[in-house]
Amino acid sequence: PESAALLDLETCGLGGAMIFLAGVVVERDGHSQLVQLLARNYAEERSLLAELWQLLLGRQVLVTFNGKSFDWPLVHDRSTLHHLGFDVRMEAAYPRRSSRGRAAAIESHEGGELERATPERPPRDRHDPRPNPLHCDLLHHARRRWRGRLPNCKLQTLEQYLCGRRRSGDIPGHAIPAAYHEYVRSGDAWQMRSILHHNALDLVTLLQLAMYCATGDGAEANKRA
16 A cells, blocks of 8 residues: 555665665556665665655555564664654653763754753653554564465575575675675665665565465465475
């Protein structure tokens, strides 16, 4: 539906690393559209995130794979780092009597300007202006439905058994950060093509998996397992 968006990120590693590619599938005029937002260098991450938030405006449902643990928290963390709105997950850091030593957050107020909120001066308005859609993490659905019926519940395993595809020549996930750094250093577009292709395949599989979960279909997993 047009109210939903599928999201898959490519980053420079784990543990709060930079987001350099955000792939999103949205429905427009009855057709699914794949949009890839790329930071061509390290300085463009902020622009990528700002564009991502605009793309998610009006979307009531966010669909990811392991996104509750990785993608979505990272989007919030990197956005807060770049002063893009006040992070709703930081509200717990500002009870009625704020304790000292809390990390600073960003407050949004009239005029669209941003100012820093500190434990000594909590935000006047704790409403995050950024979209906060209902989050559907398909990894959890996959584990509930196919654990024990498939070798594991990794995305490419589900792709093989449910979608009937086996990837050939795809860049492995662990090699993506180094490939991006090489792209930034040398400008070699070949490095980026392989990453874009990998991200697109992940999103296509995520879309098909979402359809399986929505329709209750999954019997094919037994036939192919």
